[in-house]
Amino acid sequence: LSKEELSINTPVVITCNEQRREVSAAQNIANKQIDRTFVFDKVFGPKSKQQDVFNHAVVPLVGEVLDGYNCTIFAYGQTGTGKTYTMEGGGGKTQDGELPSDAGVIPRAVKRIFDILEAQSAEYSMKVSFLELYNEELTDLLAPDESKFSDDKSKKPMALMEDGKGGVFVRGLEEEVVSSASEIYKILERGSGKRKTAETLLNKQSSRSHSIFSITIHIKECTPEGEEMIKCGKLNLVDLAGSENISRSGARDGRAREAGEINKSLLTLGRVINTLVEHSGHIPYRR
Numbered sequence: 001l002s003k004e005e006l007s008i009n010t011p012v013v014i015t016c017n018e019q020r021r022e023v024s025a026a027q028n029i030a031n032k033q034i035d036r037t038f039v040f041d042k043v044f045g046p047k048s049k050q051q052d053v054f055n056h057a058v059v060p061l062v063g064e065v066l067d068g069y070n071c072t073i074f075a076y077g078q079t080g081t082g083k084t085y086t087m088e089g090g091g092g093k094t095q096d097g098e099l100p101s102d103a104g105v106i107p108r109a110v111k112r113i114f115d116i117l118e119a120q121s122a123e124y125s126m127k128v129s130f131l132e133l134y135n136e137e138l139t140d141l142l143a144p145d146e147s148k149f150s151d152d153k154s155k156k157p158m159a160l161m162e163d164g165k166g167g168v169f170v171r172g173l174e175e176e177v178v179s180s181a182s183e184i185y186k187i188l189e190r191g192s193g194k195r196k197t198a199e200t201l202l203n204k205q206s207s208r209s210h211s212i213f214s215i216t217i218h219i220k221e222c223t224p225e226g227e228e229m230i231k232c233g234k235l236n237l238v239d240l241a242g243s244e245n246i247s248r249s250g251a252r253d254g255r256a257r258e259a260g261e262i263n264k265s266l267l268t269l270g271r272v273i274n275t276l277v278e279h280s281g282h283i284p285y286r287r
């Protein structure tokens with residue numbers, strides 16, 4: 001609970017059992033105590049540190065990315081549940097190249113990638129992009145500000161295209177070539193700063209938008225036969241919109257539904273993941 005919540009004696013309704021991988025929610029409805037328990041693949045209790053989450057959930061994926069695979073990590077949950085804290089961190093400053101203990105998944109993944117590549121004296125190139133999806137419109141969080149006074153240029157919507165190889169890309173998206181971890185921390189700060197500015201301009205935008213930080217790595221390798229080969233891996237780190245914005249039925253009375261209140265892409269993502277988990281035929285990627 002936050003300090004504020006503690007000061008007004010907010011009751012604790014969530015309990016975690018890390019061993020049994022369970023989370024229980026206590027509910028009191030009409031004086032009836034109804035507890036519900038959910039089982040997960042892994043539960044991080046309230047004492048968990050950023051480092052624990054990173055080591056367990058992210059380190060294996062960083063290895064796969066360096067082996068040339070594409071991996072995506074999503075933070076999902078209601079607004080205020082700690083998605084941005086988990087992905088970006090608590091705002092602590094990097095000192096002498098050491099990350100603060102509250103650093104999130106993104107800076108930790110970046111540091112680990114560079115540490116591994118440096119240790120291998122690998123020949124590589126790396127680029128990053130940072131974009132936001134709000135109301136089905138894409139915004140480049142790394143685009144240079146063309147004008148300080150007009151917000152619409154740097155936030156012009158971009159088109160999502162297929163690359164013909166089974167992948168997608170965003171036309172005109174700024175991809176910055178980076179050669180050190182500290183460069184990426186600066187870029188991350190710039191991008192998330194932009195997200196926050198937009199938030200004050202456009203009430204609560206960040207709770208309704210997804211942000212996607214992508215790291216693309218090309219590594220040069222030599223096969224045993226002495227042939228040169230380029231391995232390409234990509235890591236997508238996604239801070240999803242608040243899950244309070246999805247409505248399964250989509251049916252609501254009245255026409256005055258606020259823009260973005262029903263987040264189509266989040267709803268579709270849920271459906272896609274469900275069909276993938278259930279192995280049930282058609283996967284609605286294109287909805």
Ligand SMILES: Nc1ncnc2c1ncn2[C@@H]1O[C@H](COP(=O)(O)OP(=O)(O)O)[C@@H](O)[C@H]1O
Pocket residue numbers: 077078079080081082083084085086090207
């Ligand atoms: N594990 C944590 N430890 C300490 N503070 C946290 C933690 N997770 C979230 N917070 C704090 O709670 C508040 C809401 O978290 P935030 O990451 O902004 O939520 P979300 O992005 O899901 O809306 C922030 O002030 C954040 O610093």
Ligand SMILES: [Mg+2]
Pocket residue numbers: 083084085206207239
């Ligand atoms: Mg957030």
